[in-house]
Amino acid sequence: MTDVNQLIAKYYDDNPALKEILLVHSRLVRDKALACLHKHPELNLDAQFVEEAAMLHDIGIFLTDAPAIHCHGVQHYLCHGVLGADLLRKEGLPRHARVAERHTGAGLTCAQIVARNLPLPARDFLPETLEEQLVCYADKFFSKTKLTLEKPLERVLASLEPFGHEGVERFLSWHKLFG
Numbered sequence: 001m002t003d004v005n006q007l008i009a010k011y012y013d014d015n016p017a018l019k020e021i022l023l024v025h026s027r028l029v030r031d032k033a034l035a036c037l038h039k040h041p042e043l044n045l046d047a048q049f050v051e052e053a054a055m056l057h058d059i060g061i062f063l064t065d066a067p068a069i070h071c072h073g074v075q076h077y078l079c080h081g082v083l084g085a086d087l088l089r090k091e092g093l094p095r096h097a098r099v100a101e102r103h104t105g106a107g108l109t110c111a112q113i114v115a116r117n118l119p120l121p122a123r124d125f126l127p128e129t130l131e132e133q134l135v136c137y138a139d140k141f142f143s144k145t146k147l148t149l150e151k152p153l154e155r156v157l158a159s160l161e162p163f164g165h166e167g168v169e170r171f172l173s174w175h176k177l178f179g
Contacts, residue, residue: 002093004055011062011087018070022058024147030054032150033138036178043177045130053099054135060084060100061144069144076119078104102127103136106160106167106174126170130177137174 012019033054037045060083063073075083085101088094107126114122127133140156143149151159153175160167 002052002056002096004052007056007091008059011059015062015070015072018062021069021144021147022061025142025144026055026058028142028148028150029057029135029138032141033134036134036138040178043130045134049095050131050134053096053131054138056084056088056093056096057081057100057103057135057139058084058144059087078119081125082120098129099127099132099135101125102132103139105163106136106140106171108163109166112164112166133174134178137171137178140171 008019008022012022030051033050034047037043037047037050058080060080061069061071061077063083064071064075064077064080065073066077071077081101081104085097088097088100102125104125108118108120108124109126110122110124112118113120113125127136140160141150143151157168157171160171
């Protein structure tokens, strides 16, 4: 079992405003993911891992430049998943790292990254396991700027459309599976 609170404290205790945003957002994602998990016992998902991964999926945001949410790093915000994955791998958490690096949009393909000249390594970042997909799915319903509001499905789909219809279709398949 991973001590999520200790890991978050390690990187966020010097920025209490950002820590609060991260914790509120991550708890909402965790709660939605666990509600979906409990609604679908037939999927036989790893509840402990989903809980931990949901709490850690955004661990890399402090390394990015997003002043509106108290992030004062130097990297582009789109990189937070990859940056967080690097941190989690260094902490000995490779499964959690995969969730962090694959949760942007509804996952990103190498082709999307190259075509849009995104500041990410040119490779696929698609959630593969059901647990990876579930955390990515739950994350799309919550932002870090309007913390306590759950987005309606229509707004989630509209937010995914700029990344391409492929992501919308992927998300809709998850909605059928987890919703």
